[in-house]
Amino acid sequence: MVDTGIGSYFKFSNVDWSSMGTATWETFWMTAVSIIVVAVLGFLLGLLLFETTDSDSLLIKALNWIVSAIVNIFRSIPFIILIVLLLPATQVIMGTIIGAQAALPSLIISAAPFYARLVEIAFHEIDRGVLEAAEAMGATKAQIIFKVLLPESLPALVSGITVTAISLIGYTAMAGAIGAGGLGNTAYLDGFQANNNAVTLTATVIIVLIVFVFQFIGDFAVKRIDKR
Amino acid sequence: MIEFKDVSKTFDAKTGTVSAVKDVNLVIPDGKIYGIVGYSGAGKSTIIRMLNGLEAPTTGSVTVNGSEISALKGKALRDQRLKIGMIFQHFNLLWSRTVLENIEFPLEIAKLSKAERKAKALKLVELVGLKGRENAYPSELSGGQKQRVGIARALSNDPEILLSDEATSALDPQTTDEVLDLLLDINKKLNLSVIVITHEMHVIRKICDHVAVLDAGEIVEQGPVLDVFKNPKQAITKRFVNQETDTGSADDTNIAVEEMLKKYPQGKIVKLTFHGEQASSPIVSETLRQFDDIDLNIIEGNIHQTQEGSIGSLYIHLLSDNQQSIDGTLAYFQTLRVETEVIERG
Structure with missing residues (x-):
C-alpha cells in the first residue's frame, strides 16, 4: 500500500542515500562546469556588447545588432523547450542525449546570454570618467579591459554570476527531469513517480542548501572585493 | 610650447551642428601656469581635451612640444599621452586600487617594472603629502586627499605638461587653496607647464601667470593675470574679475x-x-x-x-x-x- 499522507514526507527510511549522494554530485558537477563556461562566454559576449555600443561605424553597429538579437532570442526561449530543441545538436556535440554531460550545451546556451546582459550592465555602471582617465594616460584597449573594466566591475560581475548560478541550479533540476540525472531526476523519478515523498523532500532540501552555499560564497566574495 | 592654430570644433547634434570652439589661437609658453576661464558650456573642456587627443579639432591644428597632437593616431598618440598628465574634477581614481596602486597605474601602462613603479610611486606619495596613507583605498580619503592622489598619478610618468580640468571645483574653499598651493609648488619644483581650466577666477588669481577668457567657444581676452585683473576690457572679463575682487559687500x-x-x-x-x-x-x-x-x-x-x-x-x-x-x-x-x-x- 502506498502512503501518500503528510507523514510520507518524513519516511526517510525509504531514501536511498547512496543514489542521493550520486545525484547531488551530478547536480553540483553540472552546475559547476556550466558556470565556468558561462562566466567566460558571458564575459566575452558582454564585453562585445559593451564595446560595440554607440559606435559611429556602420559595421560595428551591425555587429552589435546581431549579437544583441542572438542574446535576446536565446534568453527568451523557455528552458524546457530549449533542451528539446537542442537535442539533435547535443547528440552531435556531446555524443549522447542522456546524463549530466548532455545537459551542458542547453544549460550554457540558456545562461550565457543572460549573464552577458549582466556583464554589459556592470560595464555600463563604471564611471565614464575613469575610463576616460585611463585613455588619457595612454592605455591600450587591452589595458583598459584588464586593468579598468574588469577590476572596477568585479563586484557586479561576481554578484551577477551568483544570480546566474542559482538560476542554473534550477535549470539542472529541469534538465534532470528529462534524463540528465542529478537531484531533479531523483525528485521526479524516485520521488514523484515512485510515490516516495521523502525522496522528493530530501532532494528539495539538498537543492536549497546548494543554493544557499552559492549565495553565501557569492555574497562573501563581493564583500571582500568591494572597496567602495 | 603649446600652440593652437585656428582651432574650431563642431559637434553634430539632433538640433543641427553646434559650434563648441571657434577660431582659437593660443600660444602657451613652457613652465608657466596658464589659465583658461569661462562659464560652463564655453568650450573649456573641449579645448583642454584636444591637448591629449581625447577630442580632435574639426579644423586647425594643436601642437604640443613640436608634435601635432591633432594628427596623431594609435600608438603614436598613446605614447604622446604618456607625456601629458591630467587631473579631473571628480578625481577619476580606481576605487579597486589603493593610493599606491592608483599612482602606479600610469606606470603599468608605460610598462615599468614592479620595483621601479613602487619606488616612483612612494616618492610621489611624499611629494603630494600623503605619506602614511599609501595603502588606503580612495573611499577612505577626503576630497582633497583624492585630488592629491590624482595629482601624484598625473605626475608619475614625468609629464611635460599637466592638464587640470576643473580640478578644484568639487572641493571646499580651504581644500581648494591647499590643492592650488600644491599645484603651484609642483610647477615651481618640476618646472612643469600647467594648463588650468576653471570657472573660478579665484583659481586664476591664485596660481596662474597668464589667463585666457573663453566665451561661447571664442577667446575674447588674454594676457598676464595682473594686467587682466587691473584692466579687464570685455564685459565678461569684468564679471569674472568682479567675482573675485568684490568682497561680497x-x-x-x-x-x-x-x-x-x-x-x-x-x-x-x-x-x-x-x-x-x-x-x-x-x-x-x-x-x-x-x-x-x-x-x-x-x-x-x-x-x-x-x-x-x-x-x-x-x-x-x-x-x-x-x-x-x-x-x-x-x-x-x-x-x-x-x-x-x-x-x-x-
Whole structure:
C-alpha cells in the first residue's frame, strides 16, 4: 500500500542515500562546469556588447545588432523547450542525449546570454570618467579591459554570476527531469513517480542548501572585493 | 610650447551642428601656469581635451612640444599621452586600487617594472603629502586627499605638461587653496607647464601667470593675470574679475556711498585702485601728514594677491572746509600713481 499522507514526507527510511549522494554530485558537477563556461562566454559576449555600443561605424553597429538579437532570442526561449530543441545538436556535440554531460550545451546556451546582459550592465555602471582617465594616460584597449573594466566591475560581475548560478541550479533540476540525472531526476523519478515523498523532500532540501552555499560564497566574495 | 592654430570644433547634434570652439589661437609658453576661464558650456573642456587627443579639432591644428597632437593616431598618440598628465574634477581614481596602486597605474601602462613603479610611486606619495596613507583605498580619503592622489598619478610618468580640468571645483574653499598651493609648488619644483581650466577666477588669481577668457567657444581676452585683473576690457572679463575682487559687500558699499553723498554734500568720495607695490605703501597716513585740514573717512577696502603682485581698492570720503585742500589731495594721489576715481552724485 502506498502512503501518500503528510507523514510520507518524513519516511526517510525509504531514501536511498547512496543514489542521493550520486545525484547531488551530478547536480553540483553540472552546475559547476556550466558556470565556468558561462562566466567566460558571458564575459566575452558582454564585453562585445559593451564595446560595440554607440559606435559611429556602420559595421560595428551591425555587429552589435546581431549579437544583441542572438542574446535576446536565446534568453527568451523557455528552458524546457530549449533542451528539446537542442537535442539533435547535443547528440552531435556531446555524443549522447542522456546524463549530466548532455545537459551542458542547453544549460550554457540558456545562461550565457543572460549573464552577458549582466556583464554589459556592470560595464555600463563604471564611471565614464575613469575610463576616460585611463585613455588619457595612454592605455591600450587591452589595458583598459584588464586593468579598468574588469577590476572596477568585479563586484557586479561576481554578484551577477551568483544570480546566474542559482538560476542554473534550477535549470539542472529541469534538465534532470528529462534524463540528465542529478537531484531533479531523483525528485521526479524516485520521488514523484515512485510515490516516495521523502525522496522528493530530501532532494528539495539538498537543492536549497546548494543554493544557499552559492549565495553565501557569492555574497562573501563581493564583500571582500568591494572597496567602495 | 603649446600652440593652437585656428582651432574650431563642431559637434553634430539632433538640433543641427553646434559650434563648441571657434577660431582659437593660443600660444602657451613652457613652465608657466596658464589659465583658461569661462562659464560652463564655453568650450573649456573641449579645448583642454584636444591637448591629449581625447577630442580632435574639426579644423586647425594643436601642437604640443613640436608634435601635432591633432594628427596623431594609435600608438603614436598613446605614447604622446604618456607625456601629458591630467587631473579631473571628480578625481577619476580606481576605487579597486589603493593610493599606491592608483599612482602606479600610469606606470603599468608605460610598462615599468614592479620595483621601479613602487619606488616612483612612494616618492610621489611624499611629494603630494600623503605619506602614511599609501595603502588606503580612495573611499577612505577626503576630497582633497583624492585630488592629491590624482595629482601624484598625473605626475608619475614625468609629464611635460599637466592638464587640470576643473580640478578644484568639487572641493571646499580651504581644500581648494591647499590643492592650488600644491599645484603651484609642483610647477615651481618640476618646472612643469600647467594648463588650468576653471570657472573660478579665484583659481586664476591664485596660481596662474597668464589667463585666457573663453566665451561661447571664442577667446575674447588674454594676457598676464595682473594686467587682466587691473584692466579687464570685455564685459565678461569684468564679471569674472568682479567675482573675485568684490568682497561680497559691493552692494553694501554702494549703499554706504549713496548715504555719505547725501549726508555730506560738501565732501568728495573717491575710489582708489592700487597695483603691485603701491598696495603696500602707507598712502592714507602720508596724505594726512601732507594736508592737515583734511578729514578722511574709510568706507571700504580690499586687497588680493595674484602671482605677479597685489591688487586692491579703497573707498574713502574726503572732508574739508577748504576746497583747495581736497583738490590738492586728489592731485597728490596722482603723483603717487594711484588710480583715482571721484564718485559723483547720482
